[in-house]
Amino acid sequence: MTAQAATSLGVELGVLAADVDDSAAGATRGIVVGSTESREELEAFAAGRDVVTFDHELVPREHLLALEDAGHVLRPGADALRHGQDKGHQRRRLDELGLPVPAHRLAHGVEDVEAVAAEHGWPVVLKATRGGYDGRGVWVISDAGAGRAVLERAGAEGVELLAEEHVDLVRELAVLVARRPGGEAVTYPAIETVQRAGVLRELVVPARTGVGLAAEARELALQIAEEIDAVGILAVELFETGAGLLVNELALRPHNSGHFSIEGAVCSQFENHVRAVLDLPLGETAPTAPVAVTVNILGAGAEPARGLGDALAVPGAHVHLYGKAHRPGRKLGHVTVLGREVEEARGRAHRAAAALSGATIGAAA
Amino acid sequence: MTAQAATSLGVELGVLAADVDDSAAGATRGIVVGSTESREELEAFAAGRDVVTFDHELVPREHLLALEDAGHVLRPGADALRHGQDKGHQRRRLDELGLPVPAHRLAHGVEDVEAVAAEHGWPVVLKATRGGYDGRGVWVISDAGAGRAVLERAGAEGVELLAEEHVDLVRELAVLVARRPGGEAVTYPAIETVQRAGVLRELVVPARTGVGLAAEARELALQIAEEIDAVGILAVELFETGAGLLVNELALRPHNSGHFSIEGAVCSQFENHVRAVLDLPLGETAPTAPVAVTVNILGAGAEPARGLGDALAVPGAHVHLYGKAHRPGRKLGHVTVLGREVEEARGRAHRAAAALSGATIGAAA
Numbered sequence: 193m194t195a196q197a198a199t200s201l202g203v204e205l206g207v208l209a210a211d212v213d214d215s216a217a218g219a220t221r222g223i224v225v226g227s228t229e230s231r232e233e234l235e236a237f238a239a240g241r242d243v244v245t246f247d248h249e250l251v252p253r254e255h256l257l258a259l260e261d262a263g264h265v266l267r268p269g270a271d272a273l274r275h276g277q278d279k280g281h282q283r284r285r286l287d288e289l290g291l292p293v294p295a296h297r298l299a300h301g302v303e304d305v306e307a308v309a310a311e312h313g314w315p316v317v318l319k320a321t322r323g324g325y326d327g328r329g330v331w332v333i334s335d336a337g338a339g340r341a342v343l344e345r346a347g348a349e350g351v352e353l354l355a356e357e358h359v360d361l362v363r364e365l366a367v368l369v370a371r372r373p374g375g376e377a378v379t380y381p382a383i384e385t386v387q388r389a390g391v392l393r394e395l396v397v398p399a400r401t402g403v404g405l406a407a408e409a410r411e412l413a414l415q416i417a418e419e420i421d422a423v424g425i426l427a428v429e430l431f432e433t434g435a436g437l438l439v440n441e442l443a444l445r446p447h448n449s450g451h452f453s454i455e456g457a458v459c460s461q462f463e464n465h466v467r468a469v470l471d472l473p474l475g476e477t478a479p480t481a482p483v484a485v486t487v488n489i490l491g492a493g494a495e496p497a498r499g500l501g502d503a504l505a506v507p508g509a510h511v512h513l514y515g516k517a518h519r520p521g522r523k524l525g526h527v528t529v530l531g532r533e534v535e536e537a538r539g540r541a542h543r544a545a546a547a548l549s550g551a552t553i554g555a556a557a
Numbered sequence: 558m559t560a561q562a563a564t565s566l567g568v569e570l571g572v573l574a575a576d577v578d579d580s581a582a583g584a585t586r587g588i589v590v591g592s593t594e595s596r597e598e599l600e601a602f603a604a605g606r607d608v609v610t611f612d613h614e615l616v617p618r619e620h621l622l623a624l625e626d627a628g629h630v631l632r633p634g635a636d637a638l639r640h641g642q643d644k645g646h647q648r649r650r651l652d653e654l655g656l657p658v659p660a661h662r663l664a665h666g667v668e669d670v671e672a673v674a675a676e677h678g679w680p681v682v683l684k685a686t687r688g689g690y691d692g693r694g695v696w697v698i699s700d701a702g703a704g705r706a707v708l709e710r711a712g713a714e715g716v717e718l719l720a721e722e723h724v725d726l727v728r729e730l731a732v733l734v735a736r737r738p739g740g741e742a743v744t745y746p747a748i749e750t751v752q753r754a755g756v757l758r759e760l761v762v763p764a765r766t767g768v769g770l771a772a773e774a775r776e777l778a779l780q781i782a783e784e785i786d787a788v789g790i791l792a793v794e795l796f797e798t799g800a801g802l803l804v805n806e807l808a809l810r811p812h813n814s815g816h817f818s819i820e821g822a823v824c825s826q827f828e829n830h831v832r833a834v835l836d837l838p839l840g841e842t843a844p845t846a847p848v849a850v851t852v853n854i855l856g857a858g859a860e861p862a863r864g865l866g867d868a869l870a871v872p873g874a875h876v877h878l879y880g881k882a883h884r885p886g887r888k889l890g891h892v893t894v895l896g897r898e899v900e901e902a903r904g905r906a907h908r909a910a911a912a913l914s915g916a917t918i919g920a921a922a
Binding site for chain 1: 561564565566567585586588823832837838839840841845861862865866869870872873875876877878879880890895
């Protein structure tokens with residue numbers, strides 16, 4: 193989707209991808225096959241390009257620093273990216289800034305898990321500080337024994353863990369910021385994210401929260417972007433609790449929660465990411481409709497193409513398939529619907545997504 | 558732009574292009590280099606594909622018929638496409654159907670030009686029946702001598718000409734129809750097209766014409782689509798005169814006049830072309846804003862990329878560059894702006910397009 197935005201702006205985009213079947217490969221011919229684990233392949237990819245940006249957090253920090261030392265322009269830079277790569281670093285930084293985060297400590301041993309439980313009760317959440325996303329690397333622990341088991345496994349794999357209070361949520365929110373190198377920044381309307389089993393299932397925009405809280409979320413996201421010197425898209429994932437907002441996660445890249453923006457905002461997160469990292473004027477983030485709903489397509493049964501006709505028969509269904517091979521539970525695409533009324537739009541979006549997931553609804557087993 | 562729509566729907570699109578620098582090449586990896594003049598290359602390209610469609614009229618009719626004879630599925634089919642390939646055939650067909658067209662006759666000699674002038678006055682318009690577009694292949698003739706000169710040149714090149722009355726225009730309109738093989742069809746709102754020197758410069762949607770006339774234009778376009786069995790996008794170009802509508806031209810493919818629809822309609826002409834030729838349910842053609850204005854970017858001075866910052870600073874400017882090398886007068890892309898008020902939207906769209914054309918405005922010579 194970033195490739196499509198770049199193409200429209202006449203920007204030549206190269207993609208360093210693990211293989212030619214990467215979903216970006218369908219949308220651009222600028223694919224370079226290589227590994228972000230290899231400093232040589234990163235160097236070769238960066239050579240001669242004006243700017244290097246990222247769509248995941250998995251490039252090793254030492255490689256990022258080496259690229260910057262060699263004079264390559266990374267946007268965001270290595271120090272900003274670290275807030276999306278290392279949850280421990282991110283929590284420490286937000287603590288220093290006095291920003292609200294869940295109560296947490298590094299879990300060196302089960303005594304750290306028990307300390308969190310003593311103060312906040314069970315369950316306790318254990319999170320890998322690196323490499324986790326979409327529910328991977330997160331464990332909800334209901335007693336010390338379970339905590340010990342996770343700690344042992346993580347220790348054996350050299351994974352550092354955070355122990356955090358289990359937050360009692362009203363809902364989850366996300367705010368996207370687009371920010372240029374000089375500091376100019378814009379935010380999108382607050383997004384309500386609906387997760388199931390740690391996987392993002394649905395977006396409702398604007399979030400069904402109070403106007404004051406939505407404004408506060410946007411201010412908080414802008415402040416974080418400024419403090420960590422984010423460039424491009426910064427996604428700030430938030431917990432809304434009865435006592436206010438907590439920052440849950442930062443991602444310094446176009447984000448799942450911004451998929452609504454292709455149709456639901458004047459300028460999409462993908463285009464604004466391209467604009468921002470090239471230090472071009474940012475596009476308008478205003479909504480194009482009273483409500484936008486995005487539902488992710490998770491593989492369930494058949495190939496999504498078999499449901500395409502049924503999905504496209506749903507009025508106003510904007511279908512985005514990522515060209516990935518079908519596998520149960522895999523995120524294969526998303527559907528966005530714009531409307532005037534939330535439940536009506538949700539109904540249409542879920543109908544189209546169900547058709548594409550290959551689910552058979554109401555059929556006898 | 559069709560390639561981007563296909564990618565989003567998870568549809569694998571191959572493109573038979575004259576060279577790898579074709580602008581579609583930036584948006585898809587499915588490029589096959591070859592010539593539509595070669596029956597062998599067409600056959601090889603069509604082999605194993607479910608459907609073959611078109612984005613220009615230049616595939617020789619005998620090759621189209623051969624592909625159909627060989628069992629390939631062409632959408633639109635060869636007989637429908639002929640109405641976009643051969644103006645003489647198209648005029649005859651519209652005459653037979655009793656549909657309004659400019660007064661015309663085949664120009665075998667200067668006496669045919671004089672006959673049109675005798676009935677309708679000078680100037681007379683001479684048009685090549687094949688191969689002309691964007692003002693190429695059209696001559697406005699003010700006397701018999703000029704007509705003789707054009708006829709001689711055309712005769713030497715084996716080009717057949719039509720002589721037509723010069724129509725006194727109120728404005729030019731276009732209507733896009735998307736139609737499935739079974740006959741299901743939808744139209745987009747009437748589009749006002751502003752030409753200069755025979756080249757499309759600007760679109761205003763909805764057209765600034767009467768509501769009744771706009772509805773009549775849409776009915777007329779639907780009727781033509783049905784009669785000629787168009788599949789995919791049919792663009793019907795119309796003259797609005799003091800006495801009503803005349804059909805000027807048919808194009809059986811996504812059309813310049815539909816560029817507004819990427820942002821200005823719920824479902825773009827490109828996506829509806831893909832849907833229609835695959836016999837999938839058609840998308841909504843309703844407008845996304847009270848007014849959409851599209852201005853083409855014609856090369857004037859510098860490379861468009863040099864004006865990108867200025868263009869993107871225009872609020873709500875949607876920039877589409879086609880990745881073509883710069884050349885004065887060449888169509889390099891377009892800008893679409895949505896708004897509530899026509900002149901305000903026109904102002905923004907022209908400002909952004911001027912920046913991208915490389916024009917220096919108000920500078921001392």
